[in-house]
Amino acid sequence: MHDDMSMLRDRVAGIRQRIALACQRAGRDDATVRLIAVTKTHDAATVAGVLNTGVTDVGENRVQEAEAKIEALAAAQPGATWHLIGHLQRNKARRAALLFAVIQSIDSVGLAAAVARHAHAAGRTLDILLQVNVSGEASKEGFDLQHWRSDPAQLAAFIDAARDIAALAGTRITGLMTIAPLAADAEQARPVFRALRALRDTLRVQAPEICWDELSMGMTDDFEVAIEEGATMVRIGRALFGARPAPHA
Numbered sequence: 722m723h724d725d726m727s728m729l730r731d732r733v734a735g736i737r738q739r740i741a742l743a744c745q746r747a748g749r750d751d752a753t754v755r756l757i758a759v760t761k762t763h764d765a766a767t768v769a770g771v772l773n774t775g776v777t778d779v780g781e782n783r784v785q786e787a788e789a790k791i792e793a794l795a796a797a798q799p800g801a802t803w804h805l806i807g808h809l810q811r812n813k814a815r816r817a818a819l820l821f822a823v824i825q826s827i828d829s830v831g832l833a834a835a836v837a838r839h840a841h842a843a844g845r846t847l848d849i850l851l852q853v854n855v856s857g858e859a860s861k862e863g864f865d866l867q868h869w870r871s872d873p874a875q876l877a878a879f880i881d882a883a884r885d886i887a888a889l890a891g892t893r894i895t896g897l898m899t900i901a902p903l904a905a906d907a908e909q910a911r912p913v914f915r916a917l918r919a920l921r922d923t924l925r926v927q928a929p930e931i932c933w934d935e936l937s938m939g940m941t942d943d944f945e946v947a948i949e950e951g952a953t954m955v956r957i958g959r960a961l962f963g964a965r966p967a968p969h970a
């Protein structure tokens with residue numbers, strides 16, 4: 722247990738150093754990049770361990786799996802900020818609205834409305850990111866913005882959706898999230914990250930009444946490239962906790 726803890730401390734320190742170096746290359750302040758420790762498949766003790774190293778943000782991709790950990794750690798780790806980063810089914814919107822502080826995977830007006838309604842009823846306001854698909858090969862999840870540069874109607878439809886979501890009580894848009902396609906080389910993800918940032922800059926001009934500050938992009942294999950391209954949140958699992966067991970194993 723003690724050895725596990727010192728290994729985790731070393732890994733967190735190593736990641737923080739790599740974040741700082743990537744910020745330096747990009748001329749950015751490293752306080753502008755938030756490390757989200759992705760703890761899916763790992764138990765509550767592991768989550769407690771990473772929070773004890775000073776990490777404050779935790780990412781989970783399934784409501785049910787996260788629920789047990791959030792409840793187990795609620796008293797001991799009241800300062801933790803829990804992010805839902807995986808696809809959210811409408812029938813889990815209520816649980817998600819009660820459990821998480823941030824939902825990064827909002828991909829429709831209907832889902833946002835369901836989350837907002839439950840959050841509002843509970844007296845909460847959740848930060849949400851709109852998940853977008855800016856690259857052809859990326860996962861099918863997210864608002865479809867593969868052609869936003871060449872197709873003004875696609876961008877306009879997204880802005881209409883964002884305005885509908887921004888009008889909801891119970892949630893507050895803070896930016897965009899994307900998942901880059903799996904690639905052998907981190908450089909292959911660079912155009913995807915660059916596109917997300919360009920989209921954000923365009924949204925700041927075309928829908929300035931909405932907050933577009935956050936860019937959640939970059940994972941274990943490509944987070945340094947994402948930071949060079951403007952990431953404000955990097956979601957890191959394997960580099961902190963090692964390989965995950967195969968799903969359904």
Ligand SMILES: *Cc1c(COP(=O)(O)O)cnc(C)c1O
Nearest residue numbers: 759782806940941956957958959
């Ligand atoms: C699992 C997951 C991550 C973390 O991936 P690693 O490669 O382990 O760093 C990041 N984002 C999402 C959406 C994930 O599902």
